[in-house]
Amino acid sequence: MSQSPDSDTGETRARVLAEALPFMQAYENKTVVVKYGGHAMGDTELGQAFARDIALLKQSGVNPIVVHGGGPQIGKMLAQMGIESRFEGGLRVTDEETVKIVEMVLAGSINKEIVRLINAEGEWAIGLCGKDGNMVFAEKANKTVVDPDSNIERVLDLGFVGEPVEVDRTLLDLLARSEMIPVIAPVAPGRDGATYNINADTFAGAIAGALEASRLLFLTDVPGVLDKSGELIKELSVSEAKNLIRNGTISGGMIPKVETCIEAIERGVEGVVILNGKTRHSVLLELLTEHGAGTLIVR
Ligand SMILES: Nc1ncnc2c1ncn2[C@@H]1O[C@H](COP(=O)(O)OP(=O)(O)O)[C@@H](O)[C@H]1O
Numbered sequence: 348m349s350q351s352p353d354s355d356t357g358e359t360r361a362r363v364l365a366e367a368l369p370f371m372q373a374y375e376n377k378t379v380v381v382k383y384g385g386h387a388m389g390d391t392e393l394g395q396a397f398a399r400d401i402a403l404l405k406q407s408g409v410n411p412i413v414v415h416g417g418g419p420q421i422g423k424m425l426a427q428m429g430i431e432s433r434f435e436g437g438l439r440v441t442d443e444e445t446v447k448i449v450e451m452v453l454a455g456s457i458n459k460e461i462v463r464l465i466n467a468e469g470e471w472a473i474g475l476c477g478k479d480g481n482m483v484f485a486e487k488a489n490k491t492v493v494d495p496d497s498n499i500e501r502v503l504d505l506g507f508v509g510e511p512v513e514v515d516r517t518l519l520d521l522l523a524r525s526e527m528i529p530v531i532a533p534v535a536p537g538r539d540g541a542t543y544n545i546n547a548d549t550f551a552g553a554i555a556g557a558l559e560a561s562r563l564l565f566l567t568d569v570p571g572v573l574d575k576s577g578e579l580i581k582e583l584s585v586s587e588a589k590n591l592i593r594n595g596t597i598s599g600g601m602i603p604k605v606e607t608c609i610e611a612i613e614r615g616v617e618g619v620v621i622l623n624g625k626t627r628h629s630v631l632l633e634l635l636t637e638h639g640a641g642t643l644i645v646r
């Protein structure tokens with residue numbers, strides 16, 4: 348597909364569809380996990396374009412699963428409540444009060460808005476979090492960071508930040524059979540009774556791994572992984588990615604994203620891509636065009 352799927356002449360549409368057809372057939376009955384980041388959620392129009400892409404995938408016979416974030420939206424709500432956001436190693440330090448707000452924003456307002464947008468495209472989306480159908484259980488995250496100056500490793504105490512340790516695919520399999528599109532918020536219970544806030548990238552990786560997804564796409568607010576001079580890196584091997592984290596080229600929220608890509612590849616997910624969710628129809632452009640978009644992480 349050489350043109351945007353927005354092109355509106357009948358002839359262009361027919362050509363675009365003809366070019367996209369072999370790609371659509373290749374993804375038929377395949378699971379594609381799309382992580383929709385908080386920074387990629389722009390205005391309503393952009394949200395509608397995203398929802399249209401997801402609906403179109405479903406209508407083409409693909410099994411799309413949306414895992415969403417909402418970091419900036421949580422930050423805004425916390426600020427309104429007079430609570431300052433603090434991040435360590437790209438993860439939100441989450442105390443008991445914060446985790447309640449995280450659940451409210453992610454599994455409440457953001458989740459339901461995405462469901463509404465997809466349903467408005469004629470599909471049946473269903474909003475969930477890790478708690479629903481015993482889908483995901485988490486444990487307190489045990490995360491370490493290496494100080495770039497001293498090179499000393501430090502264990503972080505992030506409070507109620509969790510890591511997914513058990514994923515049960517029963518509910519997701521059921522929904523796939525009933526033609527529903529799951530939209531999942533990255534909140535999960537622990538066997539200890541606590542509720543955990545999980546980085547949405549990590550959560551999406553765990554879901555994609557458990558489902559042996561064909562593709563895992565991360566929609567963010569940058570074209571992909573950028574080098575020191577701000578140029579897009581089109582393809583990145585696992586060892587190159589680790590180096591870029593070590594030397595500080597990859598920082599902040601890009602760290603858990605790239606770490607998740609590496610883990611997902613090691614778990615057998617076929618293709619992992621980081622791309623710009625602010626480019627309209629980037630999901631379709633990635634999946635249904637020869638050249639794709641963003642940074643492809645390879646073994
Ligand atoms: N090397 C890099 N290439 C691209 N983005 C980077 C890089 N290092 C850090 N970042 C930051 O990571 C951000 C994306 O991560 P994050 O803010 O967590 O997005 P999301 O909310 O989509 O998960 C970018 O907006 C950018 O500021």
Ligand SMILES: CC(=O)N[C@@H](CCC(=O)OP(=O)(O)O)C(=O)O
Nearest residue numbers: 384385416417418438439546547
């Ligand atoms: C532990 C942790 O950091 N959780 C994230 C969950 C949301 C998220 O990951 O949203 P984005 O994808 O938009 O960044 C947070 O509280 O912000």
